[in-house]
Amino acid sequence: MNAPSTATPMRDAPAPETPRDDRAGGRPSVQVAVSHSAEGAASGGRETAIELQGVSCYYGSFCAVRDVGLTVARREVTALIGPSGCGKSTLLRTLNRMNDLVPSFRMEGRIMFDGQDLYGPRVDPVEVRRRVGMVFQKPNPFPKSIYDNVAFGARINGYRGDMHGLVERSLRRAALWNEVKDKLSQSGLSLSGGQQQRLCIARAIATEPEVILMDEPASALDPRATLQIEELMRELSREYTIVVVTHNMQQAARASDRTVFMTMDEDRAGYVVEAGETAGIFTNPRHQLTEDYVSGRFG
């Protein structure tokens, strides 16, 4: 828990000892994380926030994600792209242990978060979810006032600071404050779709997470609201580590620093084909499948 009324985000603290790729100075070229190598590629000089090692996901006996190795850099936007059903959302939901809620779900491999095993025996998924926030495909504000929507996460996690300040700060960071400051007591459901999604982002920010996961956050929104969300993602990545699943390749190209391309094999199990700098993935893909996908030939 934070000290009372602290306004200092915890991410200003010095980075904990995380594995680092020390090719300092070397301009990072396109990095490839071939799926079965189980080792992701970290770009030079970047801090690793999350590292997936040989992650496979099962629903019952069905393998939804096979042997993914990947690193997610701190304070960057990492986009997961790929055709429908390739396990992007499943993979995303392993990062805040939302899949634990599905009775038939089982995961193999390790996910290191700040050097700590996310699925370790002493890790409580409830605490994980405060530190790794999530924004869903369809805006899902609670049927409560705008204020209570933002305050909910802080309240249930025992926030002892200045609640009004936290609500205002979160709404400002989500670029929603000016639109709602005069109607904080109105229902969150009275807002437009794009505003509702930004409210959900403010709600996620209010628990002061380190990572924000976004599962196709703009797919239910119109183009203008979509652009607002993308700008917000860019803005938020200065403070937060963001992982976003998207169907929209332009969105990945516009809003992400790194892109992970997934597809599925003949058993419908998803795997990572290629991961690296977004510009590299889109202009100079190393793998034929990636090139076919980003040029719109399949998927």
Place this chain on the structure above:
Amino acid sequence: MSATSPAIAQTRFEPRLMRRKLSGTVFLGLCLAAIGVLLIALLMLLVDVFGRGWPWLDGAFLTGAPSRRPAAAGILPALVGSLEIGLIVGALTFPIGVAAAIYLQEYARDDLVNRLLRTNISNLAGVPSIIYGIFGLALFVRALSLGYTLLAGALTLVLLILPIVILASMEALRAVPDSLREGAYALGATRWQMVSGTVLPAAAPGIMTGIILAMARAIGETAPLILVGAVTFVTFLPNPVDGGYTVLPIQVFQWASRPQADFQGIAAATIIVILLVMVVLNALALFVRVRLSRHIQW
């Protein structure tokens, strides 16, 4: 197919607009007729009851005790009996019913045992009320030695309406979209914080409606109470745990079964009182619903 434009005439559609619109009109007419039947039946009942009972309804009738002479008879013991039963039934049914529904809908896994449990609760809601009376007689009056008291009657009615309350509450909980549950979990809510902080408030109006409807049913019940000791001639105010009691519907039953016209009249007057109690109850439900759903604008 002649008057329309050539482009339409050449298609292979047969719009038959007149016919499609006609079937809509016919269906609307059937719906209105159904409502008409309902309204006419209700109106006839009200006119009949008010015509016979209104002259008898005065302060003395509400505050007096039953009597052999219709002119001197009142319904205070039955009215108080009904209110006491309503209070006890409400106080017990609300927590038990809602807690059971929360368990079944939010906590229980979808395995064979719980599916059997749910099916059985649905079946219990359809069991004739007289059977609850027999069960109440065996359990509360005899086995638990409560005797023929108002408390035994209230507990019997609790059993009678619990399945209804549980089913209605489960339905209200089921109607809450899973996206709200996920949203709460994603913020680091425990299961109970998720249920109490998001699901229950969203389901509260629906749950309240179910409870009020079930309460109306309990207050209108007669058959099971006869078995667990509600007597027809009570001239004193009931003590919940000791002595005889009666309730409004039983008072109606007793007076209406007498041949004299005057008794028919006070039976009708009692029915008016029951109707008023129901109206008050429903108004209360509406008030609670509106208050609970202030923030819920889907």
